[in-house]
Amino acid sequence: MKPLLSPDYRPSETETFMNPMQQEYFRQKLLAWKAELLKESNETLNHLQEESLSEPDIADRASLETDRALELRTRDRERKLISKIDEALLRIEDGTYGYCEETGEPIGIKRLEARPIATLSIEAQERHERMERTHRDD
Structure with a gap:
């Protein structure tokens, strides 16, 4: 219920x-x-x-x-x-x-309030974006 x-x-x-x-x-x-x-x-x-x-x-x-x-x-x-x-x-x-797909750690209430569909913690999202920039620059 x-x-x-x-x-x-x-x-x-x-x-x-x-x-x-x-x-x-x-x-x-x-x-x-x-x-x-x-x-x-x-x-x-x-x-x-x-x-x-x-x-x-x-x-x-x-x-x-x-x-x-x-x-x-x-x-x-x-x-x-x-x-x-x-x-x-x-x-x-x-x-x-509410839990990060990469680390299993809680994403956090503030992040979920701002982006309820978030699947990554802020740290994991930043790592993901850095990797994208690095590969895009190659």
């Missing part, structure tokens, strides 16, 4: 890390984020269906096509984000949420 959260609950560093209250807090946070992304996606689809590309002016049509392409790229990034949110929700269910 999932614990009931008070509306003003915020996880703190003084609690046991990833206790049931924190897990439920992040589960709700992830579900709300996903719902917002899906709502925006549906609004985009409706908007694109209503718009007409039969603008008589070529400059207006080009501008409209550019806007559409940008909007579709944004939605594609959000689609990938929804996939990461779903993965985070699965990690909550299997008990691995």
Whole structure:
């Protein structure tokens, strides 16, 4: 059974890390984020269906096509984000949420608040980015 959260609950560093209250807090946070992304996606689809590309002016049509392409790229990034949110929700269910995939150490409440889909601790993420820069510079 999932614990009931008070509306003003915020996880703190003084609690046991990833206790049931924190897990439920992040589960709700992830579900709300996903719902917002899906709502925006549906609004985009409706908007694109209503718009007409039969603008008589070529400059207006080009501008409209550019806007559409940008909007579709944004939605594609959000689609990938929804996939990461779903993965985070699965990690909550299997008990691995909040722990670094590389070290197994806690990621930390502040980092999870800022990026609820994080899979690496700050230190592991920095190492990963340094390695990417090093290989990219080669």
